[in-house]
Amino acid sequence: MKTFKIGGIHPAENKLSAASAIEVLGLPKQAVYPLSQHIGAPAVPCVAKGDVVKVGTKIADAGGFVSASIFSGVSGKVAKIDSVIDASGYRKPAIFIDVDGDEWEESIDRSENLVKECSLTPEEIVEKIKNAGVVGMGGACFPTHVKLCPPPGSKAECVIINAVECEPYLTADHRLMLEKPEEILVGVTLLMKAAKVEKGYIGIENNKPDAIKVMQEKAVAYPGIEIVPLKVKYPQGSEKQLIDAIIARQVPAPPAIPISVGAVVQNVGTAFAVYEAVIKNKPLFERIVTVTGKSVEKPSNFLTRMGTPMSQLIDAAGGLPEDTGKVIGGGPMMGKALVNTEVPICKGSSGVLIMNDKEARRGEERPCIRCAKCVSVCCMGLEPFLISTLASLNDWERAEKEDIVTCIECGSCQFTCPSNRPLLDMIRMGKSTVMGIIRARNAK
Numbered sequence: 001m002k003t004f005k006i007g008g009i010h011p012a013e014n015k016l017s018a019a020s021a022i023e024v025l026g027l028p029k030q031a032v033y034p035l036s037q038h039i040g041a042p043a044v045p046c047v048a049k050g051d052v053v054k055v056g057t058k059i060a061d062a063g064g065f066v067s068a069s070i071f072s073g074v075s076g077k078v079a080k081i082d083s084v085i086d087a088s089g090y091r092k093p094a095i096f097i098d099v100d101g102d103e104w105e106e107s108i109d110r111s112e113n114l115v116k117e118c119s120l121t122p123e124e125i126v127e128k129i130k131n132a133g134v135v136g137m138g139g140a141c142f143p144t145h146v147k148l149c150p151p152p153g154s155k156a157e158c159v160i161i162n163a164v165e166c167e168p169y170l171t172a173d174h175r176l177m178l179e180k181p182e183e184i185l186v187g188v189t190l191l192m193k194a195a196k197v198e199k200g201y202i203g204i205e206n207n208k209p210d211a212i213k214v215m216q217e218k219a220v221a222y223p224g225i226e227i228v229p230l231k232v233k234y235p236q237g238s239e240k241q242l243i244d245a246i247i248a249r250q251v252p253a254p255p256a257i258p259i260s261v262g263a264v265v266q267n268v269g270t271a272f273a274v275y276e277a278v279i280k281n282k283p284l285f286e287r288i289v290t291v292t293g294k295s296v297e298k299p300s301n302f303l304t305r306m307g308t309p310m311s312q313l314i315d316a317a318g319g320l321p322e323d324t325g326k327v328i329g330g331g332p333m334m335g336k337a338l339v340n341t342e343v344p345i346c347k348g349s350s351g352v353l354i355m356n357d358k359e360a361r362r363g364e365e366r367p368c369i370r371c372a373k374c375v376s377v378c379c380m381g382l383e384p385f386l387i388s389t390l391a392s393l394n395d396w397e398r399a400e401k402e403d404i405v406t407c408i409e410c411g412s413c414q415f416t417c418p419s420n421r422p423l424l425d426m427i428r429m430g431k432s433t434v435m436g437i438i439r440a441r442n443a444k
Helices: 122-131 172-179 181-195 209-219 239-247 268-279 310-316 373-377 384-392 396-401 412-416 423-443
Strands: 022-024 030-034 058-061 076-085 091-099 158-162 200-205 225-230 263-267 286-292 300-305 324-329 351-356
Touching: 022 172, 030 076, 058 091, 122 181, 122 268, 158 181, 158 239, 158 268, 172 181, 172 209, 172 268, 172 286, 181 200, 181 209, 181 225, 181 263, 181 268, 200 209, 200 239, 209 225, 225 239, 239 263, 263 268, 268 286, 286 310, 300 310, 310 324, 310 351, 373 384, 373 412, 384 396, 384 412, 384 423, 396 423, 412 423
Parallel strands: 022 300, 158 200, 158 263, 200 225, 286 351
Antiparallel strands: 030 091, 076 091, 286 300, 324 351
Protein backbone atom coordinates (compact mmCIF):
# COMPACT_ATOMS: atom_id res chain seq x y z
CA MET A 1 0.00 0.00 0.00
CA LYS A 2 1.28 3.45 -0.92
CA THR A 3 2.48 6.30 1.25
CA PHE A 4 5.03 9.14 1.10
CA LYS A 5 8.71 8.37 1.53
CA ILE A 6 10.26 10.93 3.88
CA GLY A 7 9.35 11.34 7.55
CA GLY A 8 5.88 11.22 9.05
CA ILE A 9 4.35 10.17 12.36
CA HIS A 10 1.46 8.07 13.71
CA PRO A 11 -0.49 10.05 16.32
CA ALA A 12 -3.52 8.42 17.99
CA GLU A 13 -6.42 8.77 15.55
CA ASN A 14 -9.30 9.46 17.99
CA LYS A 15 -11.94 9.51 15.23
CA LEU A 16 -14.71 9.72 17.84
CA SER A 17 -17.32 11.17 15.47
CA ALA A 18 -16.73 8.82 12.52
CA ALA A 19 -20.06 7.01 13.03
CA SER A 20 -22.05 10.22 13.50
CA ALA A 21 -24.16 11.03 10.43
CA ILE A 22 -24.13 14.61 9.18
CA GLU A 23 -26.72 16.77 10.96
CA VAL A 24 -28.04 20.10 9.73
CA LEU A 25 -27.25 22.79 12.30
CA GLY A 26 -29.86 25.42 13.03
CA LEU A 27 -29.43 29.02 11.92
CA PRO A 28 -27.62 31.55 14.12
CA LYS A 29 -29.29 34.73 15.38
CA GLN A 30 -26.51 36.75 13.78
CA ALA A 31 -24.02 35.61 11.15
CA VAL A 32 -20.54 37.12 10.95
CA TYR A 33 -18.39 36.94 7.80
CA PRO A 34 -14.69 37.87 8.06
CA LEU A 35 -13.43 39.27 4.75
CA SER A 36 -10.20 37.23 4.93
CA GLN A 37 -11.34 33.61 4.58
CA HIS A 38 -8.77 32.51 2.03
CA ILE A 39 -5.17 32.85 0.91
CA GLY A 40 -4.68 36.06 -1.05
CA ALA A 41 -6.28 39.51 -1.02
CA PRO A 42 -9.24 40.01 1.37
CA ALA A 43 -12.67 40.25 -0.19
CA VAL A 44 -14.25 43.69 -0.60
CA PRO A 45 -17.78 44.32 0.75
CA CYS A 46 -20.45 44.90 -1.91
CA VAL A 47 -23.26 45.44 0.62
CA ALA A 48 -23.86 48.20 3.14
CA LYS A 49 -25.60 48.57 6.49
CA GLY A 50 -29.35 48.09 6.06
CA ASP A 51 -29.16 46.00 2.88
CA VAL A 52 -31.44 42.96 2.78
CA VAL A 53 -29.82 39.71 1.64
CA LYS A 54 -30.94 36.15 0.93
CA VAL A 55 -29.17 32.81 1.32
CA GLY A 56 -26.65 32.80 -1.53
CA THR A 57 -26.47 36.58 -2.02
CA LYS A 58 -22.96 37.82 -2.73
CA ILE A 59 -21.87 40.13 0.09
CA ALA A 60 -18.19 40.64 -0.81
CA ASP A 61 -16.30 40.62 -4.12
CA ALA A 62 -12.92 38.97 -4.66
CA GLY A 63 -10.19 41.51 -3.95
CA GLY A 64 -7.94 40.32 -6.80
CA PHE A 65 -7.09 37.28 -8.91
CA VAL A 66 -5.86 35.35 -5.86
CA SER A 67 -8.95 36.00 -3.77
CA ALA A 68 -12.51 34.71 -3.43
CA SER A 69 -15.99 36.19 -3.19
CA ILE A 70 -18.06 35.67 -0.04
CA PHE A 71 -21.76 34.79 0.02
CA SER A 72 -24.36 35.04 2.75
CA GLY A 73 -25.49 31.74 4.24
CA VAL A 74 -28.52 33.39 5.84
CA SER A 75 -31.31 35.75 4.92
CA GLY A 76 -31.74 38.99 6.81
CA LYS A 77 -30.41 42.51 7.06
CA VAL A 78 -26.82 43.75 7.15
CA ALA A 79 -26.37 45.09 10.69
CA LYS A 80 -22.90 46.60 10.26
CA ILE A 81 -19.47 46.25 8.73
CA ASP A 82 -17.07 46.13 11.63
CA SER A 83 -14.34 43.78 12.88
CA VAL A 84 -14.32 40.43 14.64
CA ILE A 85 -11.73 38.14 16.22
CA ASP A 86 -11.35 35.18 13.89
CA ALA A 87 -9.63 31.81 14.36
CA SER A 88 -6.20 33.46 14.04
CA GLY A 89 -6.84 35.44 17.23
CA TYR A 90 -6.59 38.78 15.42
CA ARG A 91 -9.34 41.28 14.67
CA LYS A 92 -10.35 41.26 11.01
CA PRO A 93 -12.89 43.31 9.03
CA ALA A 94 -16.22 41.49 8.84
CA ILE A 95 -19.83 41.79 7.71
CA PHE A 96 -22.53 41.25 10.37
CA ILE A 97 -25.97 40.05 9.28
CA ASP A 98 -29.02 39.83 11.55
CA VAL A 99 -30.86 36.64 10.59
CA ASP A 100 -34.53 36.80 9.61
CA GLY A 101 -35.90 33.58 8.12
CA ASP A 102 -34.28 31.32 5.53
CA GLU A 103 -35.09 32.74 2.09
CA TRP A 104 -32.81 31.45 -0.69
CA GLU A 105 -31.81 33.00 -4.00
CA GLU A 106 -34.12 31.54 -6.66
CA SER A 107 -31.18 30.71 -8.95
CA ILE A 108 -29.99 27.93 -6.59
CA ASP A 109 -31.19 24.41 -7.40
CA ARG A 110 -32.19 22.99 -4.01
CA SER A 111 -33.33 19.59 -5.31
CA GLU A 112 -31.58 16.40 -4.23
CA ASN A 113 -31.52 15.04 -7.79
CA LEU A 114 -28.07 13.87 -8.89
CA VAL A 115 -27.00 15.49 -12.18
CA LYS A 116 -24.02 13.98 -13.98
CA GLU A 117 -24.09 15.74 -17.34
CA CYS A 118 -22.33 19.05 -17.93
CA SER A 119 -22.03 20.67 -21.36
CA LEU A 120 -19.92 23.61 -20.17
CA THR A 121 -16.45 24.21 -21.57
CA PRO A 122 -13.40 24.00 -19.25
CA GLU A 123 -13.23 27.79 -19.20
CA GLU A 124 -16.92 28.08 -18.28
CA ILE A 125 -16.49 25.57 -15.45
CA VAL A 126 -13.57 27.56 -14.03
CA GLU A 127 -15.63 30.75 -14.26
CA LYS A 128 -18.54 29.19 -12.36
CA ILE A 129 -16.16 27.93 -9.67
CA LYS A 130 -14.66 31.40 -9.39
CA ASN A 131 -18.07 33.10 -9.26
CA ALA A 132 -19.19 30.74 -6.47
CA GLY A 133 -16.27 31.65 -4.20
CA VAL A 134 -14.97 28.09 -3.96
CA VAL A 135 -11.65 27.62 -2.14
CA GLY A 136 -9.64 24.69 -0.80
CA MET A 137 -11.77 23.14 1.95
CA GLY A 138 -8.93 21.30 3.65
CA GLY A 139 -7.87 24.36 5.62
CA ALA A 140 -5.40 26.17 3.34
CA CYS A 141 -8.28 27.94 1.54
CA PHE A 142 -6.41 28.60 -1.69
CA PRO A 143 -8.88 29.89 -4.32
CA THR A 144 -9.81 26.87 -6.47
CA HIS A 145 -10.03 28.72 -9.78
CA VAL A 146 -6.40 29.84 -9.44
CA LYS A 147 -5.19 26.24 -9.22
CA LEU A 148 -7.13 25.49 -12.40
CA CYS A 149 -5.33 28.28 -14.28
CA PRO A 150 -1.71 27.05 -14.46
CA PRO A 151 1.07 29.55 -15.22
CA PRO A 152 2.49 29.71 -18.76
CA GLY A 153 4.64 26.69 -19.59
CA SER A 154 2.90 24.45 -17.05
CA LYS A 155 0.47 21.70 -17.97
CA ALA A 156 -1.64 19.48 -15.74
CA GLU A 157 -1.49 15.72 -16.23
CA CYS A 158 -3.82 14.60 -13.44
CA VAL A 159 -6.13 15.77 -10.68
CA ILE A 160 -5.43 14.37 -7.20
CA ILE A 161 -8.19 14.52 -4.59
CA ASN A 162 -7.15 14.69 -0.96
CA ALA A 163 -9.61 12.49 0.93
CA VAL A 164 -6.94 11.48 3.46
CA GLU A 165 -8.18 13.48 6.49
CA CYS A 166 -5.01 12.59 8.38
CA GLU A 167 -5.58 15.10 11.22
CA PRO A 168 -6.57 13.19 14.36
CA TYR A 169 -10.19 13.62 15.54
CA LEU A 170 -11.58 15.17 12.30
CA THR A 171 -14.19 13.16 10.37
CA ALA A 172 -16.03 15.69 8.16
CA ASP A 173 -14.47 14.40 4.92
CA HIS A 174 -15.06 10.79 5.96
CA ARG A 175 -18.79 11.39 6.49
CA LEU A 176 -19.03 13.37 3.24
CA MET A 177 -17.69 10.39 1.27
CA LEU A 178 -20.15 8.02 2.92
CA GLU A 179 -23.17 10.25 2.37
CA LYS A 180 -22.41 12.10 -0.90
CA PRO A 181 -20.10 9.79 -2.91
CA GLU A 182 -21.57 10.40 -6.37
CA GLU A 183 -21.75 14.15 -5.95
CA ILE A 184 -18.05 14.04 -5.10
CA LEU A 185 -17.29 11.92 -8.17
CA VAL A 186 -19.18 14.29 -10.46
CA GLY A 187 -17.21 17.13 -8.86
CA VAL A 188 -13.98 15.29 -9.64
CA THR A 189 -15.00 14.85 -13.29
CA LEU A 190 -15.71 18.59 -13.46
CA LEU A 191 -12.28 19.37 -12.00
CA MET A 192 -10.68 16.98 -14.51
CA LYS A 193 -12.52 18.66 -17.38
CA ALA A 194 -11.56 22.12 -16.10
CA ALA A 195 -7.90 21.06 -15.79
CA LYS A 196 -8.08 19.36 -19.22
CA VAL A 197 -6.84 15.99 -17.96
CA GLU A 198 -8.08 12.43 -18.40
CA LYS A 199 -6.89 11.01 -15.06
CA GLY A 200 -8.10 11.61 -11.54
CA TYR A 201 -6.99 9.98 -8.28
CA ILE A 202 -8.76 10.00 -4.93
CA GLY A 203 -6.40 9.16 -2.06
CA ILE A 204 -8.05 7.70 1.07
CA GLU A 205 -6.20 6.35 4.11
CA ASN A 206 -7.01 2.76 4.97
CA ASN A 207 -8.44 3.66 8.38
CA LYS A 208 -11.63 4.49 6.41
CA PRO A 209 -12.43 1.10 4.85
CA ASP A 210 -16.14 1.93 4.55
CA ALA A 211 -15.36 5.10 2.58
CA ILE A 212 -12.89 3.24 0.35
CA LYS A 213 -15.51 0.57 -0.35
CA VAL A 214 -18.34 2.94 -1.27
CA MET A 215 -16.11 5.21 -3.36
CA GLN A 216 -14.66 2.24 -5.27
CA GLU A 217 -18.13 0.88 -5.98
CA LYS A 218 -19.42 4.21 -7.26
CA ALA A 219 -16.23 5.13 -9.18
CA VAL A 220 -16.74 2.22 -11.60
CA ALA A 221 -19.22 4.41 -13.49
CA TYR A 222 -16.78 7.34 -13.77
CA PRO A 223 -14.04 6.78 -16.38
CA GLY A 224 -10.55 7.92 -15.49
CA ILE A 225 -11.09 8.09 -11.73
CA GLU A 226 -9.06 5.74 -9.53
CA ILE A 227 -9.53 5.27 -5.79
CA VAL A 228 -6.10 4.89 -4.13
CA PRO A 229 -6.03 3.34 -0.62
CA LEU A 230 -3.09 4.70 1.37
CA LYS A 231 -1.22 3.67 4.50
CA VAL A 232 -2.11 5.70 7.55
CA LYS A 233 0.60 8.27 8.15
CA TYR A 234 0.51 11.94 9.11
CA PRO A 235 0.81 14.46 7.33
CA GLN A 236 -0.26 12.57 4.20
CA GLY A 237 -2.94 15.18 3.45
CA SER A 238 -0.29 17.77 2.63
CA GLU A 239 -0.08 18.41 -1.12
CA LYS A 240 3.53 17.43 -1.62
CA GLN A 241 3.25 14.30 0.50
CA LEU A 242 0.05 13.21 -1.26
CA ILE A 243 1.62 13.68 -4.68
CA ASP A 244 4.60 11.59 -3.57
CA ALA A 245 2.31 8.86 -2.22
CA ILE A 246 0.02 8.61 -5.25
CA ILE A 247 2.18 9.32 -8.32
CA ALA A 248 5.69 9.05 -6.79
CA ARG A 249 6.78 12.52 -7.88
CA GLN A 250 8.57 14.99 -5.62
CA VAL A 251 7.69 18.67 -5.87
CA PRO A 252 10.94 20.70 -5.78
CA ALA A 253 11.55 23.41 -3.19
CA PRO A 254 9.71 26.75 -3.53
CA PRO A 255 8.86 28.49 -5.78
CA ALA A 256 7.92 25.13 -7.37
CA ILE A 257 4.27 24.13 -6.86
CA PRO A 258 2.31 20.89 -7.57
CA ILE A 259 1.61 21.88 -11.19
CA SER A 260 5.40 21.79 -11.64
CA VAL A 261 5.11 17.98 -11.60
CA GLY A 262 1.81 17.92 -13.52
CA ALA A 263 -0.56 17.62 -10.55
CA VAL A 264 -3.58 19.67 -9.49
CA VAL A 265 -4.50 18.82 -5.90
CA GLN A 266 -7.94 19.53 -4.43
CA ASN A 267 -9.66 18.51 -1.21
CA VAL A 268 -12.61 16.09 -1.33
CA GLY A 269 -14.81 18.79 0.21
CA THR A 270 -13.75 21.11 -2.58
CA ALA A 271 -14.83 18.51 -5.17
CA PHE A 272 -18.27 18.45 -3.55
CA ALA A 273 -18.40 22.27 -3.48
CA VAL A 274 -17.47 22.30 -7.19
CA TYR A 275 -20.38 19.95 -7.94
CA GLU A 276 -22.78 22.25 -6.10
CA ALA A 277 -21.35 25.39 -7.72
CA VAL A 278 -21.33 24.14 -11.31
CA ILE A 279 -24.35 21.82 -11.35
CA LYS A 280 -26.61 23.35 -8.70
CA ASN A 281 -25.56 26.99 -9.10
CA LYS A 282 -24.92 27.09 -5.34
CA PRO A 283 -22.21 29.39 -3.99
CA LEU A 284 -20.01 28.24 -1.12
CA PHE A 285 -21.82 29.34 2.03
CA GLU A 286 -21.98 26.17 4.14
CA ARG A 287 -19.71 23.27 4.99
CA ILE A 288 -19.42 20.18 7.20
CA VAL A 289 -17.70 20.79 10.54
CA THR A 290 -16.64 18.15 13.09
CA VAL A 291 -17.18 18.97 16.76
CA THR A 292 -15.33 16.49 18.95
CA GLY A 293 -13.18 15.73 21.98
CA LYS A 294 -12.78 12.99 24.58
CA SER A 295 -15.03 14.78 27.06
CA VAL A 296 -17.60 15.98 24.51
CA GLU A 297 -21.03 14.48 25.21
CA LYS A 298 -21.96 13.97 21.56
CA PRO A 299 -19.09 14.12 19.02
CA SER A 300 -20.82 15.19 15.80
CA ASN A 301 -20.55 16.33 12.20
CA PHE A 302 -22.69 19.36 11.38
CA LEU A 303 -23.65 20.92 8.05
CA THR A 304 -23.08 24.49 9.13
CA ARG A 305 -23.82 27.84 7.51
CA MET A 306 -20.71 29.97 7.48
CA GLY A 307 -20.88 32.90 9.85
CA THR A 308 -22.28 30.72 12.66
CA PRO A 309 -20.44 31.14 16.00
CA MET A 310 -18.54 28.06 17.14
CA SER A 311 -20.38 28.23 20.47
CA GLN A 312 -23.57 27.17 18.68
CA LEU A 313 -21.89 24.01 17.35
CA ILE A 314 -20.48 23.25 20.80
CA ASP A 315 -23.93 23.60 22.36
CA ALA A 316 -25.39 21.26 19.72
CA ALA A 317 -22.75 18.67 20.64
CA GLY A 318 -23.73 18.74 24.31
CA GLY A 319 -22.09 21.91 25.56
CA LEU A 320 -18.64 22.81 26.83
CA PRO A 321 -17.37 20.06 29.19
CA GLU A 322 -16.40 21.06 32.72
CA ASP A 323 -12.85 19.78 32.28
CA THR A 324 -12.19 21.84 29.12
CA GLY A 325 -8.58 22.96 28.91
CA LYS A 326 -8.44 24.31 25.39
CA VAL A 327 -10.73 24.81 22.37
CA ILE A 328 -9.00 24.41 19.03
CA GLY A 329 -10.12 25.51 15.60
CA GLY A 330 -9.21 22.53 13.38
CA GLY A 331 -7.33 19.41 14.43
CA PRO A 332 -4.75 18.97 17.20
CA MET A 333 -1.72 18.98 14.89
CA MET A 334 -2.21 22.10 12.75
CA GLY A 335 -5.18 23.77 14.42
CA LYS A 336 -4.86 26.80 16.66
CA ALA A 337 -6.26 27.48 20.11
CA LEU A 338 -9.19 29.91 20.05
CA VAL A 339 -9.36 32.99 22.24
CA ASN A 340 -13.13 32.54 22.61
CA THR A 341 -15.93 30.34 21.28
CA GLU A 342 -17.72 33.16 19.44
CA VAL A 343 -15.28 32.82 16.53
CA PRO A 344 -17.37 32.39 13.35
CA ILE A 345 -17.26 29.34 11.09
CA CYS A 346 -15.45 30.22 7.86
CA LYS A 347 -14.60 28.44 4.60
CA GLY A 348 -11.59 26.71 6.17
CA SER A 349 -13.26 25.63 9.43
CA SER A 350 -12.97 21.84 9.32
CA GLY A 351 -13.46 21.18 13.00
CA VAL A 352 -13.82 22.35 16.59
CA LEU A 353 -11.76 20.23 18.99
CA ILE A 354 -12.35 20.49 22.73
CA MET A 355 -9.34 19.19 24.62
CA ASN A 356 -9.66 18.34 28.30
CA ASP A 357 -7.36 19.93 30.81
CA LYS A 358 -5.04 16.91 30.98
CA GLU A 359 -4.57 16.76 27.19
CA ALA A 360 -4.18 20.51 26.84
CA ARG A 361 -1.28 20.83 29.26
CA ARG A 362 2.14 20.97 27.66
CA GLY A 363 4.97 19.00 29.20
CA GLU A 364 7.77 20.87 30.92
CA GLU A 365 10.29 22.13 28.37
CA ARG A 366 13.77 20.70 28.78
CA PRO A 367 17.10 21.18 26.93
CA CYS A 368 17.53 19.54 23.53
CA ILE A 369 19.23 16.12 23.92
CA ARG A 370 20.37 15.98 20.24
CA CYS A 371 18.32 12.83 19.59
CA ALA A 372 17.43 13.96 16.03
CA LYS A 373 13.89 12.57 16.27
CA CYS A 374 12.58 15.85 14.85
CA VAL A 375 14.85 15.41 11.84
CA SER A 376 13.74 11.82 11.22
CA VAL A 377 10.02 12.70 11.18
CA CYS A 378 10.25 15.92 9.12
CA CYS A 379 8.49 15.16 5.84
CA MET A 380 10.25 18.10 4.16
CA GLY A 381 13.77 16.89 5.01
CA LEU A 382 14.53 19.87 7.24
CA GLU A 383 16.36 20.12 10.58
CA PRO A 384 13.65 21.47 12.91
CA PHE A 385 15.93 21.73 15.94
CA LEU A 386 18.25 24.00 13.94
CA ILE A 387 15.73 26.29 12.24
CA SER A 388 13.75 26.73 15.47
CA THR A 389 16.98 27.74 17.26
CA LEU A 390 17.85 30.17 14.46
CA ALA A 391 14.39 31.71 14.77
CA SER A 392 14.78 32.09 18.54
CA LEU A 393 18.12 33.87 17.93
CA ASN A 394 16.60 36.12 15.24
CA ASP A 395 19.19 34.84 12.77
CA TRP A 396 16.92 35.39 9.77
CA GLU A 397 19.62 35.20 7.11
CA ARG A 398 20.73 31.71 8.09
CA ALA A 399 17.14 30.61 8.74
CA GLU A 400 16.37 31.48 5.13
CA LYS A 401 19.42 29.53 3.94
CA GLU A 402 18.25 26.52 5.96
CA ASP A 403 14.92 26.62 4.04
CA ILE A 404 12.65 27.63 6.90
CA VAL A 405 10.03 28.77 4.35
CA THR A 406 9.77 25.18 3.08
CA CYS A 407 8.26 24.06 6.42
CA ILE A 408 4.59 23.08 6.05
CA GLU A 409 3.95 23.61 9.78
CA CYS A 410 2.61 20.07 10.27
CA GLY A 411 3.84 19.87 13.87
CA SER A 412 5.43 16.43 13.54
CA CYS A 413 8.69 17.70 15.04
CA GLN A 414 7.06 19.16 18.13
CA PHE A 415 4.88 16.06 18.55
CA THR A 416 7.88 13.72 18.65
CA CYS A 417 10.28 15.86 20.73
CA PRO A 418 11.08 14.07 24.04
CA SER A 419 12.16 17.38 25.57
CA ASN A 420 8.79 19.07 24.90
CA ARG A 421 10.47 21.92 23.04
CA PRO A 422 8.10 24.35 21.26
CA LEU A 423 9.73 23.71 17.88
CA LEU A 424 6.68 24.51 15.75
CA ASP A 425 5.94 27.70 17.67
CA MET A 426 9.40 29.09 16.98
CA ILE A 427 9.45 27.88 13.37
CA ARG A 428 6.06 29.49 12.65
CA MET A 429 7.29 32.80 14.01
CA GLY A 430 10.56 32.54 12.10
CA LYS A 431 8.92 31.48 8.85
CA SER A 432 6.51 34.40 8.99
CA THR A 433 9.35 36.84 9.61
CA VAL A 434 11.58 35.44 6.85
CA MET A 435 8.72 35.47 4.34
CA GLY A 436 8.09 39.12 5.20
CA ILE A 437 11.78 39.89 4.59
CA ILE A 438 11.66 38.09 1.24
CA ARG A 439 8.52 39.98 0.15
CA ALA A 440 10.10 43.30 1.11
CA ARG A 441 13.28 42.40 -0.78
CA ASN A 442 11.36 41.38 -3.90
CA ALA A 443 9.31 44.58 -3.81
CA LYS A 444 12.41 46.76 -4.18
